[in-house]
Amino acid sequence: MHKSSMIRKYRLYLLVIIMIAIAVTAFMLVKELNHVTEKRAEAYADLHSRELATLFSSYLSRDITLAQNTAASAQIKAWLKDEFNQEVKSQALDTLSVFNQSSKDQKMFVAFDTSSNVYYFNTETALAKINIESRMSHDDYWYQEVIDSPHPYTLYLEREPLSTAVTLWINVKIIQNGAFLGVVGTGINMDNFNEDTAFFTNPETATALIIDASGDIKLDTDNGIKLTNMTLQHYVSNESFHERLANALNAPISNTVLSIENSVYSHAGISPIKGSNWSVISLIKGQAFYEMERYGLIFFYILTILLVLVIAIHISIHHIFIKPFDALINSLNQNSAAHSLTIYGLDRNDEFGQLAASIEALSNRLVSSVPVGLFLLNDKGDLIYGNDYFVKQFGLNTTGEMVTFYGKNLHDIFSDSADYTQFSNYIKNQLALGVMEAKLKRIDQQVFWAEIHLTQTDRDGFSGFEGILLNIQLKKEYESELINQATVDPLTQLYNRRYFDETVKKEINRSTRHHHPLSMILFDLDHFKTINDTFGHIVGDEILSNITDVASNCLRETDTIARWGGEEFSILLPETDLQGAYHVAEKIRQAIMTYKHPTVTRITASFGIAQYRMDESYITWFERVDRYLYYAKENGRNQIYGLNRDYKSIDQLIQLKWHDSFSSGNTIIDEQHKELFKIANSIISNTMKINSESANRHAIKAFFEFVKKHFEDEEYILRDVGYPEEDLLKHKKDHDALLSKIKSKCSKENLTHSEVMQIAMMLIQEVVYEHMIQEDAKYFDYTRKTTDLPD
Incomplete structure (x- = not known):
């Protein structure tokens, strides 16, 4: 009995030890799996919200830019003022066609709201007119919602009636000086979107939402893509979570991941959509990865039966699964900071290797598809990574080629050494560059304008600089064209009245400050209306253009000549007194008389001149010159007048005669x-x-x-x-x-x-x-x- 009791006792102790070992092993297994689930859900929430926010930011940014360009377009403004003028309408269409080139990969439309009609423009429709009274069909309620919305941008889902295709439209108002002109929209094919984000749009796994600053849902992916007026309370009722979410929305500086207690969702990733008051929130169901409450008892029974394998299973799980997954998470973090690093597990042939390959493919696809250049520099300023968009801006095909040509020779991409000096100073001082515009060179030496954003970073084991590059060549060309249109007369290529007025004001200030003389000439071609009526406006325009060259050849580089209007021209002469102004006017008068036109045999001009007085206004000065020009024309033309006197020589100018x-x-x-x-x-x-x-x-x-x-x-x-x-x-x-x-x-x-x-x-x-x-x-x-x- 004693032996038997000892055996029973031993067996009892052994059983207790075995049970404790089983319980400890089961506890450790459950703890490890919970830890993995927590980390994985957190990583997926962060990754998904970032990717969707970046995608929507690019679409919204392009719509906002297109809306701003549309509102600023001189051609479109001209057409809106005269919507039935076919010529200006054609010019507006040409401008819209240029804008449409930036949206080749998505649907795009522009709608203009005039006083009596709505006009639509897209790739199939060229400013089609729809009467306001009949436009509000059931399918057009979205347009009224855009008009009534207090926000500058809205979302709208369009379902094609004969198919299951769904298009998500991002609509941005066109505003000019506070006035509503219409709507710009870009359409996203949601079938393609769902294919790329199948895991995240599956309600069994996660729900992706777009919310505004107050937490109202603008778009959700639960049970299919749809717009809704529901709030987050429908998904998560936890009050603590809503308080933390409100704090995150009130300060949307960076991406945030929040844990959720007592909910079907374990984590929420929040990422702001740049350029808007919207944010992407990704609600991840942790149990979709491993539902521990479902498998807990099974693990316990298996561990009870397979006591001998407990330690082996624990070691296997730790080495075969936990460690690789931690390595995957670590490589994902490093890959997020430095895309030159390879994701861990790509060389494996098991399901884990397939998962790593899928993550890398998704990451590469998203990074490559964004229409902005992304690049990385190490802490020395050497280029170590550039996405496809960045590489192609310089005429290359791969990141490897880019690093080979420019990795340690980044100064070669700058057309102006001063720009590179500014850029490199920020790197040397480890500072964020903010925004910088510079001329860059392609591998074939072609130059283009670019906007560069540079941010210093030191996280996830990477220390260096993250950069964004935008090609703004078209923007610069458009700005240059606008400036040219605003300051240059299209016929004569002289400055226009607006530019002349601005120059005169500057020269008056300079003349007053330094007490230097300043004079003005105003001349008008004699009998020009008769020339137009007799020989036609084509000949008249040709004479105006030629007289422009004749007069310009008589001036200095510091002088300013402008077309004041019609056949009238104004000339500003810095550092010139009245005597000097007379000599210039006489030189131009003689040159115009000498000019021979094959059709018009004689062309003359009348002149008014005056020197600026230190105590008079620009308007008073110009009125004097204009009055003298009038006297010159009234007293026989082809002469120079000043001081209310005709003077063809200096002696005549200075003589006052009693009458x-x-x-x-x-x-x-x-x-x-x-x-x-x-x-x-x-x-x-x-x-x-x-x-x-x-x-x-x-x-x-x-x-x-x-x-x-x-x-x-x-x-x-x-x-x-x-x-x-x-x-x-x-x-x-x-x-x-x-x-x-x-x-x-x-x-x-x-x-x-x-x-x-x-x-x-x-x-x-x-x-x-x-x-x-x-x-x-x-x-x-x-x-x-x-x-x-x-x-």
């Missing part, structure tokens, strides 16, 4: 006015002489003293002849203002020749012409009643 119409009827006033003419002519004549500044300064001061005495005598006479007190007071204020202005101009000791010339012109224009001839004429009715100052 009987200037007589006031009062002997004293008229004699003093005649004396002012003589003094003014003397001053202006001296300004044409070299080294006459000293004489001019004395003459101008003498002029000031004479004007001061004349104003006093004139006021006394006007008071005596009964000139109204109110008018006399205003006239006296004009006298005081002129005296103050003359005194301030003459206060400088060392006047340059240009400054003396400006003062002389001011004396003629403001004292003689504007005041003596124009203002004084207002009191002639009073002075002509008496002839002399009483005793």
Whole structure:
């Protein structure tokens, strides 16, 4: 009995030990499998949300860019203003066809909403018109939803009536200056989408959702692709999860994976869709990988029966499954950071090798399909990876070729060394580049514009830089064309009025700041309407184009000539006084007279010129030049006018002649006015002489003293002849203002020749012409009643 008791006891202890070993082994097995399930579900949630977010970001970004380009297109704007004009409609169609080239791999449409019609454009329809009153069929409710939506972009599912095909449309509003113009949409074939993401769109495994910032579902893949108004409460009721999700949505800086307790879903991957307030959320069912509650008892019975194999099974699971799977997860993380590394397990011939191959194929397909260049640099700035899009931008076929040619010679891809210096400085200082535009070179030396984003990273065992490259050559060409259209006249290729106005304002500021002379010429072809009416507009356009070359050849590089309108041209002459402007105008006048056209025998032009005064506005200056041009045309054409005078030579320009119409009827006033003419002519004549500044300064001061005495005598006479007190007071204020202005101009000791010339012109224009001839004429009715100052 004792032996038997000992055996029983031994057997009991042995049984207990065996049971403990079985329980421990079973516990360890369950724990390991749970750990694997947790990690795998977490990895899949993160991977899937990232991939879908990247895919949708690319579609949405392209739609937004297309909407912005459509809103900014001058051709489309012109057509929307005149929608029944077939010519501008044809130009708008050409522009839309160019936009459509960026959407060759997807369906694309553009809808414009005018005051009376809706127009559709896609590859089959060229701006087809649909009447607003009849457009709202059942299939067109999506359009009204886009209009009514407060968001700039919406989703819409279209199911083809005779098939099971489903298209997901991403619709973006076309907005210009706050006004709604229409809708741009890109269609995604959901059959192809489901084939590529079959695991993730299977409701038995996972559910992929697109949600907005408030958590409302815009699209889900449960039970088939569909749009819905349900919230996440339908899928996950855990309040803690919703609080953490709200925090993640309020700060969508990076991708996030959240665990979910007490739910059929174990993890949720959240990735923001760049350029929108949408996010992708992937809900993963952990039990879809290993349903531990289903197999727990089976494992326990198997381990009880196969006690001898417990340790072997544990070791086998750890070495055959756990370790490789951990290695796979690790390689996936490293592959995410550096695509030059190979995914673990590709050399295996079992199911694990097939899984690794499937993951690599999916990863490569997604990375290769995105329409942006992705590349990696090590911490030294050497290129170690580029996706297909990146490689093809440089005329190469594989990443290997790219690394061979440019791996350690990245400076060779930059057309401008200054751009590479800026780029390399960020790498040396281990900083994020942000956004940089640069000209890059292909392997065949062709140059294209690119936008580069560079971010420093140090994670998952990889230290270096992640980069994004976008080819913006078409954007740059489009911008250049827009600038050209905005500043250049299409017929003559001269600058237009808008550019001329901007240049004049800049030169006025420079002239005022440095006290340099600045002059303007305005000329108009004589009898040009007769030329058009007689010989036709084709000949007229040819003459305008040729006269442009004639005038331009008479100018300096620093001068600016523009087509002001019709047959009228404006010229800005920096660092040029009135005398210099006259010589330029005379040179152009002679050149136009010399120009011979095979059809029109004689072509002439009339000119107005004026020098800028430091205290006048651009509008006042231009009005003076325009007035002189008018005088030139009214007084016989083919001449140059300035200071309200025709002058074909400098001597004629500077002579002021007394006319009987200037007589006031009062002997004293008229004699003093005649004396002012003589003094003014003397001053202006001296300004044409070299080294006459000293004489001019004395003459101008003498002029000031004479004007001061004349104003006093004139006021006394006007008071005596009964000139109204109110008018006399205003006239006296004009006298005081002129005296103050003359005194301030003459206060400088060392006047340059240009400054003396400006003062002389001011004396003629403001004292003689504007005041003596124009203002004084207002009191002639009073002075002509008496002839002399009483005793």
